Amino acid sequence: DQQVKQNSPSLSVQEGRISILNCDYTNSMFDYFLWYKKYPAEGPTFLISISSIKDKNEDGRFTVFLNKSAKHLSLHIVPSQPGDSAVYFCAVPNPISGGYNKLIFGAGTRLAVHP
Amino acid sequence: KAGVTQTPRYLIKTRGQQVTLSCSPISGHRSVSWYQQTPGQGLQFLFEYFSETQRNKGNFPGRFSGRQFSNSRSEMNVSTLELGDSALYLCASSGSGTDNEKLFFGSGTQLSVL
Numbered sequence: 532d533q534q535v536k537q538n539s540p541s542l543s544v545q546e547g548r549i550s551i552l553n554c555d556y557t558n559s560m561f562d563y564f565l566w567y568k569k570y571p572a573e574g575p576t577f578l579i580s581i582s583s584i585k586d587k588n589e590d591g592r593f594t595v596f597l598n599k600s601a602k603h604l605s606l607h608i609v610p611s612q613p614g615d616s617a618v619y620f621c622a623v624p625n626p627i628s629g630g631y632n633k634l635i636f637g638a639g640t641r642l643a644v645h646p
Numbered sequence: 647k648a649g650v651t652q653t654p655r656y657l658i659k660t661r662g663q664q665v666t667l668s669c670s671p672i673s674g675h676r677s678v679s680w681y682q683q684t685p686g687q688g689l690q691f692l693f694e695y696f697s698e699t700q701r702n703k704g705n706f707p708g709r710f711s712g713r714q715f716s717n718s719r720s721e722m723n724v725s726t727l728e729l730g731d732s733a734l735y736l737c738a739s740s741g742s743g744t745d746n747e748k749l750f751f752g753s754g755t756q757l758s759v760l
Contacts, residue, residue: 565747565748572753573753574736574751574752575689575736575749576750620689625691628702630694631748632694632702632738632740632749633694633702633704635691636689636690637688638688639688
């Protein structure tokens with residue numbers, strides 16, 4: 532049973548437009564959420580995070596929104612650039628084990644930004 | 647500072663063999679985690695080591711094991727390889743302070759089991 536779901540396997544966006552990547556979760560105990568970006572032949576790299584005490588966190592072109600009642604978060608990239616083309620993973624720390632090392636990952640969304 | 651280093655990058659083995667993968671964390675990081683990435687299952691947690699002790703374990707069979715050395719370097723071992731073990735194995739380290747809340751991943755070891 533997937534606790535973290537990214538229902539869109541892929542997304543294609545034109546350069547300069549907004550990219551919106553979505554993530555749904557099932558466990559209301561989750562209180563911290565992270566986004567990782569992965570390029571081919573490289574490991575994932577941390578992008579942005581949000582605590583459940585907030586509903587928005589911004590870092591440059593990247594903004595994550597959290598809707599706790601809907602158990603939904605989204606990552607907005609504005610404006611999208613060709614270098615943003617990668618696979619994006621939503622992840623949450625396992626609330627039972629504690630700490631931030633045992634992450635539960637979504638299946639990922641492959642973003643393609645074309646000129 | 648240097649990132650997480652994993653060796654080898656690629657590995658081809660046959661069923662029944664065993665394999666050892668190596669990971670050197672970022673200098674100063676004491677926690678090392680291992681993940682398996684497959685097309686069907688995504689990224690799944692294998693185990694985490696901290697100060698030479700296994701601190702967390704995922705839902706993988708006992709054929710998957712690991713260890714951590716006093717210099718924080720870690721190895722994972724898979725015995726009696728099966729075709730389904732073909733995957734990208736990722737190692738990640740984390741430290742303290744602002745590094746505590748995020749994992750820093752290596753580029754992974756791509757294992758193919760024939």
